[in-house]
Amino acid sequence: xxxxxxxxxxxxxxxxxxxxxxxxxxxxxxxxxxxxxxxxxxxxxxxxxxxxxxxxxxxxxxxxxxxxxxxxxxxxxxxxxxxxxxxxxxxxxxxxxxxxxxxxxxxxxxxxxxxxxxxxxxxxxxxxxxxxxxxxxxxxxxxxxxxxxxxxxxxxxxxxxxxxxxxxxxxxxxxxxxxxxxxxxxxxxxxxxxxxxxxxxxxxxxxxxxxxxxxxxxxxxxxxxxxxxxxxxxxxxxxxxxxxxxx
Amino acid sequence: xxxxxxxxxxxxxxxxxxxxxxxxxxxxxxxxxxxxxxxxxxxxxxxxxxxxxxxxxxxxxxxxxxxxxxxxxxxxxxxxxxxxxxxxxxxxxxxxxxxxxxxxxxxxxxxxxxxxxxxxxxxxxxxxxxxxxxxxxxxxxxxxxxxxxxxxxxxxxxxxxxxxxxxxxxxxxxxxxxxxxxxxxxxxxxxxxxxxxxxxxxxxxxxxxxxxxxxxxxxxxxxxxxxxxxxxxxxxxxxxxxxxxxxxxxxxxxxxxxxxxxxxxxxxxxxxxxxxxxxxxxxxxxxxxxxxxxxxxxxxxxxxxxxxxxxxxxxxxxxxxxxxxxxxxxx
Ligand SMILES: Nc1ncnc2c1ncn2[C@@H]1O[C@H](COP(=O)(O)OP(=O)(O)OP(=O)(O)O)[C@@H](O)[C@H]1O
Ligand SMILES: [Mg+2]
Numbered sequence: 137x138x139x140x141x142x143x144x145x146x147x148x149x150x151x152x153x154x155x156x157x158x159x160x161x162x163x164x165x166x167x168x169x170x171x172x173x174x175x176x177x178x179x180x181x182x183x184x185x186x187x188x189x190x191x192x193x194x195x196x197x198x199x200x201x202x203x204x205x206x207x208x209x210x211x212x213x214x215x216x217x218x219x220x221x222x223x224x225x226x227x228x229x230x231x232x233x234x235x236x237x238x239x240x241x242x243x244x245x246x247x248x249x250x251x252x253x254x255x256x257x258x259x260x261x262x263x264x265x266x267x268x269x270x271x272x273x274x275x276x277x278x279x280x281x282x283x284x285x286x287x288x289x290x291x292x293x294x295x296x297x298x299x300x301x302x303x304x305x306x307x308x309x310x311x312x313x314x315x316x317x318x319x320x321x322x323x324x325x326x327x328x329x330x331x332x333x334x335x336x337x338x339x340x341x342x343x344x345x346x347x348x349x350x351x352x353x354x355x356x357x358x359x360x361x362x363x364x365x366x367x368x369x370x371x372x373x374x375x376x377x378x379x380x381x382x383x
Numbered sequence: 384x385x386x387x388x389x390x391x392x393x394x395x396x397x398x399x400x401x402x403x404x405x406x407x408x409x410x411x412x413x414x415x416x417x418x419x420x421x422x423x424x425x426x427x428x429x430x431x432x433x434x435x436x437x438x439x440x441x442x443x444x445x446x447x448x449x450x451x452x453x454x455x456x457x458x459x460x461x462x463x464x465x466x467x468x469x470x471x472x473x474x475x476x477x478x479x480x481x482x483x484x485x486x487x488x489x490x491x492x493x494x495x496x497x498x499x500x501x502x503x504x505x506x507x508x509x510x511x512x513x514x515x516x517x518x519x520x521x522x523x524x525x526x527x528x529x530x531x532x533x534x535x536x537x538x539x540x541x542x543x544x545x546x547x548x549x550x551x552x553x554x555x556x557x558x559x560x561x562x563x564x565x566x567x568x569x570x571x572x573x574x575x576x577x578x579x580x581x582x583x584x585x586x587x588x589x590x591x592x593x594x595x596x597x598x599x600x601x602x603x604x605x606x607x608x609x610x611x612x613x614x615x616x617x618x619x620x621x622x623x624x625x626x627x628x629x630x631x632x633x634x635x636x637x638x639x640x641x642x643x644x645x646x647x648x649x650x651x652x653x654x655x656x657x658x659x660x661x662x663x664x665x666x667x668x669x670x671x672x673x674x675x676x677x678x679x680x681x682x683x684x685x686x687x688x689x690x691x692x693x694x695x696x697x698x699x700x701x702x703x704x705x706x707x708x709x710x711x712x713x714x
Contacts, residue, residue, distance in 0.1 A: 238584070241583050
């Protein structure tokens with residue numbers, strides 16, 4: 137059984153068709169990248185898959201189960217998590233607390249009521265994840281006071297707390313320095329060993345270097361799908377990108 | 384040990400344990416009791432406003448219902464002979480009403496949430512004001528007595544004061560425990576970024592509903608104590624302006640940035656209401672004006688001023704290198 141089985145997914149914003157009859161099978165392993173010009177509808181697909189938006193038509197099956205129309209908090213429990221193109225943090229909390237909020241979600245309700253927020257288990261698990269993504273030294277800083285690159289990384293780290301089987305990353309490299317890019321590239325590779333990664337990214341070197349398969353969206357519809365080699369050779373993909381840049 | 388001594392709650396407890404013996408103000412013993420029940424009211428309310436970011440104007444209704452529940456159960460159910468049961472009735476009705484309203488509006492946001500709570504309070508006021516058989520209508524209910532509690536004569540104002548003091552200690556400790564728990568952190572996450580909160584697996588509607596119910600229980604408790612203090616219940620306590628009072632007191636004190644803000648705010652409000660009003664009828668003008676001025680210059684209220692002063696230095700230190708790095712080249 138495939139991981140995702142998407143049938144006829146459509147989303148309209150008034151006259152604009154942001155997702156246009158997308159049907160797609162996604163296998164369980166590897167890294168799938170979704171590319172496309174600005175406004176192609178990549179983020180909208182993520183929003184649909186995670187229940188933030190309700191599709192106007194179509195169906196989403198995850199591991200054979202129908203998750204269409206479920207809310208984000210329910211979808212998370214199926215093992216899907218995402219990061220955000222525009223970082224989405226708890227701005228008035230420290231980096232550590234940003235992580236703790238998510239870690240605690242895995243505790244039972246009674247524990248949550250009576251356990252101090254600063255409990256040891258949550259702290260250790262949070263620091264472990266911060267260590268993994270490489271921003272542990274910033275743990276006690278306010279989330280709004282750390283550099284943009286680190287905020288982006290924190291956003292990614294927060295999507296890991298639910299230990300997802302499927303991770304949707306929306307432009308994780310945007311605004312990162314070359315050093316950070318390397319670090320995150322390696323992290324994505326490592327994460328992909330134990331889970332599915334669906335990646336939206338404008339950095340073509342990364343996309344073509346890391347992906348097992350690439351999906352090209354254009355005006356909300358699927359333009360092409362294939363291995364990096366096939367996509368690189370695809371003429372309609374080239375014209376979509378070149379056409380965009382020329383205009 | 385040092386940590387305990389630095390705990391502001393301890394100092395508040397110490398000060399209020401000596402209240403009846405203080406010069407001048409100590410002679411207004413019922414003012415002391417009113418302060419304490421207001422602390423419970425405002426601290427409980429701030430679980431909604433400060434912690435979860437719920438702008439509720441419904442807490443006056445829960446307070447009023449607690450008051451009526453205590454009066455009605457005393458007069459009708461327990462035949463003029465009970466002390467604890469009316470208080471419990473107040474908690475239960477306050478929480479139940481909050482649960483009902485909270486469930487209905489758990490998915491609403493911002494102004495809509497606020498307006499629906501105002502409407503709810505107005506409906507409750509209307510009912511209390513008209514339903515003569517149960518609430519005594521315009522005349523309200525009176526004749527609530529404070530019997531003995533474990534042999535202690537509650538009709539003695541000083542004894543009742545210490546009862547309120549005990550309730551306040553227990554509630555303050557519980558509320559602080561809640562706000563510092565994992566649950567409390569989750570509530571903060573709902574206020575700061577509901578979108579992200581959902582994506583961490585939180586059913587935020589359920590969290591809003593839970594905290595609203597808990598907070599309504601504290602409002603009901605405060606209302607029941609108020610009924611016992613004044614030995615009566617009137618529709619006035621249900622009026623939505625009462626809800627406005629607790630919102631204003633909490634904001635003025637700085638409930639959005641400090642756990643202790645609501646205590647400071649209600650201290651100022653209740654003292655103004657009781658002491659200054661007896662000297663000058665237009666006290667509300669002065670109170671309202673200072674509210675506007677303080678909140679315009681210090682949106683986080685009085686505790687906000689204190690906190691800012693204290694935090695300034697470490698923040699600057701932590702930030703200086705960060706600010707320089709924020710500008711990066713985009714790809
Ligand atoms: N909530 C919304 N309401 C109205 N229009 C929307 C909404 N979200 C997205 N759109 C529109 O849908 C189209 C697709 O947007 P989307 O964010 O999915 O693009 P994208 O491929 O992620 O682009 P980018 O590379 O710039 O992130 C855009 O034209 C956008 O303006
Ligand atoms: Mg996007």
